[in-house]
Amino acid sequence: MRTFKALSLAALVYLPSVPGTIAALTLHKRENPAVLALPITKRSNDESLRKRSSDVVSTELINQHNIQYLVNITVGSPGQSVMLSIDTGSSDMWVNVPNSKYCEGDGAPCAEGGVFDPKKSSTYKKFDYDIKATYVAGMLAKGPYGTDKVEIGGVTVKKAEFAVADESHNDYGILGIGYKASTYASYALQREYANLPQALVDSGAIKSAAYSVWLNKVNNVGNLLFGGVNKAQYEGELQTLPIVPNRGKYTSLALAITGITYGNSKDTKSISQGLPLTASLDSGSTLIWLPKEMVDPILKSLDGAYSSLANAAHVPCEKAVTDFNVTFSLSGVKISIPVSDLVFSASNYKGVPANHCIFGISYGEPGVSLLGDTFLRSAYVVYDLDNNQISLAQARYNPGKDDIYEIGTGKDAVPGAKHVASAVSSATGNGVDPTNMPVTPGATGGISTMTQSTETGSSTGTVTQTAATGGSSTGNNSPASSTSSGLADLPTARSQFLLQGALGAGLLLAL
Numbered sequence: 299m300r301t302f303k304a305l306s307l308a309a310l311v312y313l314p315s316v317p318g319t320i321a322a323l324t325l326h327k328r329e330n331p332a333v334l335a336l337p338i339t340k341r342s343n344d345e346s347l348r349k350r351s352s353d354v355v356s357t358e359l360i361n362q363h364n365i366q367y368l369v370n371i372t373v374g375s376p377g378q379s380v381m382l383s384i385d386t387g388s389s390d391m392w393v394n395v396p397n398s399k400y401c402e403g404d405g406a407p408c409a410e411g412g413v414f415d416p417k418k419s420s421t422y423k424k425f426d427y428d429i430k431a432t433y434v435a436g437m438l439a440k441g442p443y444g445t446d447k448v449e450i451g452g453v454t455v456k457k458a459e460f461a462v463a464d465e466s467h468n469d470y471g472i473l474g475i476g477y478k479a480s481t482y483a484s485y486a487l488q489r490e491y492a493n494l495p496q497a498l499v500d501s502g503a504i505k506s507a508a509y510s511v512w513l514n515k516v517n518n519v520g521n522l523l524f525g526g527v528n529k530a531q532y533e534g535e536l537q538t539l540p541i542v543p544n545r546g547k548y549t550s551l552a553l554a555i556t557g558i559t560y561g562n563s564k565d566t567k568s569i570s571q572g573l574p575l576t577a578s579l580d581s582g583s584t585l586i587w588l589p590k591e592m593v594d595p596i597l598k599s600l601d602g603a604y605s606s607l608a609n610a611a612h613v614p615c616e617k618a619v620t621d622f623n624v625t626f627s628l629s630g631v632k633i634s635i636p637v638s639d640l641v642f643s644a645s646n647y648k649g650v651p652a653n654h655c656i657f658g659i660s661y662g663e664p665g666v667s668l669l670g671d672t673f674l675r676s677a678y679v680v681y682d683l684d685n686n687q688i689s690l691a692q693a694r695y696n697p698g699k700d701d702i703y704e705i706g707t708g709k710d711a712v713p714g715a716k717h718v719a720s721a722v723s724s725a726t727g728n729g730v731d732p733t734n735m736p737v738t739p740g741a742t743g744g745i746s747t748m749t750q751s752t753e754t755g756s757s758t759g760t761v762t763q764t765a766a767t768g769g770s771s772t773g774n775n776s777p778a779s780s781t782s783s784g785l786a787d788l789p790t791a792r793s794q795f796l797l798q799g800a801l802g803a804g805l806l807l808a809l
Contacts, residue, residue: 607649
């Protein structure tokens with residue numbers, strides 16, 4: 299756990315207008331900002347890398363290799379400690395239970411992450427409807443929804459809603475922090491509830507459903523900051539872009555990629571085919587997943603290739619120390635990634651040559667593009683769910699003393715952020731749903747084709763959606779409440795799947 303010292307008296311900072319932007323005129327710095335800060339830690343999985351599928355609350359993020367970023371919370375009365383994977387690509391929170399077939403398996407796979415036994419909590423209330431989510435990459439979570447007391451970063455939410463996974467295939471539970479409209483309950487049961495970001499707002503812990511993610515270098519502790527921004531953790535200024543809606547609805551935290559360049563300081567090439575392209579900024583995905591035609595030129599320039607056996611791109615390990623960068627432009631906002639942050643050991647990968655390493659950019663499923671952790675480690679990202687916006691800046695490592703500001707309410711709530719003029723707000727694809735999502739037995743719905751116009755012309759993306767119905771939507775819908783407010787600190791970690799596209803390939807609604 300990490301705590302913040304009281305911040306100095308409120309400061310007003312004038313930001314002059316810059317052509318092409320709208321300036322945020324004030325930074326609101328309070329002695330006791332309504333934020334929740336959580337340290338993020340990392341864990342590795344042995345299996346192959348795959349798409350996974352003033353009130354401020356801050357938590358450390360723990361980075362794991364296949365890699366999951368984790369946060370510690372306690373659930374129930376008395377509190378039971380569990381470590382959950384943070385996932386911006388999903389929206390439900392679910393926890394493992396001690397008697398599931400998976401957790402009782404060889405090697406006690408859930409031992410480190412912890413389990414929640416609802417029978418040992420005096421405040422747990424079970425609902426009569428279940429999460430039954432199957433992810434394209436094989437991830438599974440099945441079990442009843444319910445409510446209980448959840449403590450996170452020093453803040454207590456008395457009646458937080460989450461699912462208890464009697465059946466799952468993951469060492470850690472998941473803490474999905476995407477749109478509340480993208481929970482399984484909302485999609486499959488037509489029942490929307492206040493997931494964690496909204497529950498923190500409802501409880502008074504933070505001012506708005508917004509948070510900042512700073513993953514830091516791969517071997518270091520990162521930070522998840524609910525309700526605030528930490529100016530010490532990024533370079534330059536935050537620039538705000540509109541989230542790209544999916545069929546007119548905001549379900550995925552996606553932006554439009556408008557340019558990609560790669561190369562060294564003397565020879566830089568660009569990719570324009572297929573752009574602008576919608577991609578979800580997903581902490582639950584290990585890598586960057588793009589269409590093959592965008593990945594191949596970068597691989598070729600590094601003498602790399604793609605292995606269908608390993609289901610991964612690979613390059614000579616020696617390339618990690620070369621002068622080479624990949625830079626993504628999102629309506630002019632540039633995030634640059636050095637090749638040293640894109641090359642990983644491939645000791646357990648069949649089909650990868652002995653002197654080659656896994657490359658952090660690989661082929662996505664048709665219609666699915668994700669900017670996962672190999673992108674997010676180079677970026678400071680503010681997800682503003684209330685205003686359907688994402689603010690970005692280049693990440694700063696070894697930032698020194700924290701400089702935290704509270705995210706307020708209403709428009710222009712992110713302190714110090716500037717809106718990018720004429721930002722692309724529609725593009726090919728939708729970031730999460732695969733082009734050929736199979737319809738799950740028992741589900742209703744079908745295929746829809748979407749045509750969108752963009753700033754640079756017209757783009758057409760064909761996407762498939764499965765919608766399911768079933769289960770009961772009854773239960774206790776009491777609003778979440780909190781026993782504490784103000785400054786709080788909490789540890790975190792990273793997830794391996796994406797609910798509204800978990801594991802990079804979308805959610806199958808299994809009934």
